[in-house]
Amino acid sequence: MAPTRTPWGVWEPATPAEVARKFGTLPVPWWLAGGYAIEFALGHPVRDHADIDVLVLRRDHLAVQDALAGWQWWAADPPGALRPWRLGERLPVGVHxxxxxxxxxxxxxxxxxxxxxxxxxxxxxxxxxxxxxxxGIGDTSGDGIPFLCPEIQLFYKAKGHRPKDDVDFAAVLPILTIEQREWLAYAITRTYGPHPWLRQLAGRRAPKH
Structure with a gap:
């Protein structure tokens, strides 16, 4: 895939294996997120990726500076803008x-x-x-890479509802259990209100083959 250009520079995302090498020694939990989390749940690729996402908890976020020691870290603060994240700086709530x-x-x-x-x-x-x-918010791939459960990742994707999010939703919907569908429907309704995915979530789960 060709590099993705943004107002803040070019993206050439690391591979999941590269991320695992960087984050794998941390003493705190982390999960591969975004479209890769969907693919890891499925066990096969779905689409190209313009970036790669890692989820950490705020209580542990300073560990990112250890995982990526020597790198540049920039915070979206305020959202929609980037500024340097200083060594040892605890980011305020609202910076995600x-x-x-x-x-x-x-x-x-x-x-x-x-x-x-x-x-x-x-x-x-x-x-x-x-x-x-x-x-209970993640699972682990056969290669030992932790990833976010698909229903939680879809909950985040539901807000933007971009074409790629619809692709991910359609790809992973057939493997969601009844419990996963119910949780996702609850989370979407509680947070976003009416949503195009809710009707499909209410349908019957596809049988396993």
């Missing part, structure tokens, strides 16, 4: 997005999403009523 690259003249490689928690629960930054035990 980090762009990271090896150096000024190098492309962006990793995007980090910072989310909330309370005790043993993950808490969505979109709606504090949407929460799950941290131990």
């Amino acid at each position: 997005d980090l762009w990271c690259r090896p150096d000024t003249d190098r492309p962006w490689r990793v995007q980090v999403m910072v989310d909330e928690s309370s005790g043993d629960d993950w808490v969505s930054s979109r709606n504090p009523d949407v929460r799950r035990p941290i131990a």
